[in-house]
Amino acid sequence: MVAASPNPIRNEKMLAVDLPVIDLSAPRSEVSKLIVKACEDYGFFKVTNHGVGQETISRMEEESLAFFSKTASEKHRAGPANPFGYGCKNIGFNGDMGEVEYLLFNTNKASIAQRSKTISEEPAKFSSAVSDYIEAVKELACELLELIAEGLWVPDTSVFSRLIRDVESDSVFRLNHYPHHHHHLKATSSSPTSYNSNRVGFGEHTDPQILTLLRSNDVGGLQISPQDGLWVPVPSDPAAFWINVGDVLQAMTNGRFVSVRHRALTNSFKSRMSMAYFGGPPLNACLRALPEVVTPEHPLLFKPFTWAEFKKTTHSLRLGDTRLNLFRISSSHEERVSSMN
Numbered sequence: 001m002v003a004a005s006p007n008p009i010r011n012e013k014m015l016a017v018d019l020p021v022i023d024l025s026a027p028r029s030e031v032s033k034l035i036v037k038a039c040e041d042y043g044f045f046k047v048t049n050h051g052v053g054q055e056t057i058s059r060m061e062e063e064s065l066a067f068f069s070k071t072a073s074e075k076h077r078a079g080p081a082n083p084f085g086y087g088c089k090n091i092g093f094n095g096d097m098g099e100v101e102y103l104l105f106n107t108n109k110a111s112i113a114q115r116s117k118t119i120s121e122e123p124a125k126f127s128s129a130v131s132d133y134i135e136a137v138k139e140l141a142c143e144l145l146e147l148i149a150e151g152l153w154v155p156d157t158s159v160f161s162r163l164i165r166d167v168e169s170d171s172v173f174r175l176n177h178y179p180h181h182h183h184h185l186k187a188t189s190s191s192p193t194s195y196n197s198n199r200v201g202f203g204e205h206t207d208p209q210i211l212t213l214l215r216s217n218d219v220g221g222l223q224i225s226p227q228d229g230l231w232v233p234v235p236s237d238p239a240a241f242w243i244n245v246g247d248v249l250q251a252m253t254n255g256r257f258v259s260v261r262h263r264a265l266t267n268s269f270k271s272r273m274s275m276a277y278f279g280g281p282p283l284n285a286c287l288r289a290l291p292e293v294v295t296p297e298h299p300l301l302f303k304p305f306t307w308a309e310f311k312k313t314t315h316s317l318r319l320g321d322t323r324l325n326l327f328r329i330s331s332s333h334e335e336r337v338s339s340m341n
């Protein structure tokens with residue numbers, strides 16, 4: 001760790017931290033312990049030697065770049081973003097905005113094939129790049145979730161992975177593009193910092209699902225917040241995946257794991273592209289803490305909920321709200337009110 005320094009955005013503290021990096025080719029029992037530790041400490045870690053083929057990644061990245069390079073009116077043909085499609089600056093349903101444009105997909109193959117018709121002149125090529133990428137990252141997500149169950153000494157090691165293997169799984173895939181914002185203009189005395197400052201591309205939030213697998217091109221911008229007001233920059237590594245614990249995994253581990261708060265800033269000079277797979281349960285899945293993590297010392301923290309209920313709550317709130325607070329068993333009136341702010 002190095003000394004904290006001021007962040008250009010609202011004087012927040014920035015801290016350089018060596019975030020956990022886990023080599024998946026190491027012995028299994030070692031890997032599962034390291035993953036559990038990373039999920040407890042940060043809800044966030046990087047995996048290398050992950051087994052997702054470079055060709056699968058490159059095809060997806062090329063298709064993504066080709067789409068975002070189109071004109072605005074061509075891209076808007078693939079919109080609106082809700083529930084799935086192209087979105088620009090608007091995030092979600094409640095007025096959140098960011099310097100990002102994106103494509104949102106349901107991970108169902110038929111739905112991807114249908115969407116691809118408005119996205120590409122070669123829809124079959126686009127669709128197969130997306131489906132192959134999703135197939136590969138879903139396998140990796142299941143492998144990580146089985147390692148997590150082993151590390152937690154849960155006898156049923158597919159307790160998490162079967163939720164996203166289920167044909168009804170409500171998983172989501174997202175392609176994000178954060179355009180650079182350097183316009184070759186000189187800074188003026190009235191706006192001395194607009195020349196070379198970062199802007200919020202995707203505001204701070206936690207991911208609602210079980211586990212997110214995120215990768216980006218070689219441009220930084222992702223940050224995590226292990227504590228209120230403290231931000232840790234995440235170095236870019238196009239060869240690796242960054243893994244985020246989502247709200248559902250926090251609830252199912254009874255708060256032993258934390259869903260990581262994160263955000264993405266734009267870069268002044270280089271455009272950033274990221275791709276995120278959000279492994280989610282079926283709508284009717286009932287989500288509750290595993291018996292192994294509920295003890296007299298660690299009593300049940302969250303009421304059981306279905307994914308449909310949680311998703312509905314999520315969509316009624318703002319991007320940065322702490323939705324799990326609404327399901328806290330000891331949730332007081334004050335906590336409920338503060339989670340809405």
Ligand SMILES: C=C1C[C@]23C[C@@]1(O)CC[C@H]2[C@@]12CC[C@H](O)[C@@](C)(C(=O)O1)[C@H]2[C@@H]3C(=O)O
Pocket residue numbers: 091092093094096104172174205206207208209278314315316317318319
């Ligand atoms: C404001 C919102 C956008 C979001 C749904 C939400 O109501 C709150 C969570 C947001 C998020 C974050 C992770 C993923 O990018 C996403 C697709 C998801 O499932 O939850 C987005 C949602 C979105 O952009 O629609």
Ligand SMILES: O=C(O)CCC(=O)C(=O)O
Pocket residue numbers: 174176202207214216221222262263264274276
């Ligand atoms: O682009 C990124 O690195 C983060 C994107 C993100 O957090 C999201 O899509 O939920």
Ligand SMILES: [Fe+2]
Pocket residue numbers: 205206207262
């Ligand atoms: Fe996210």
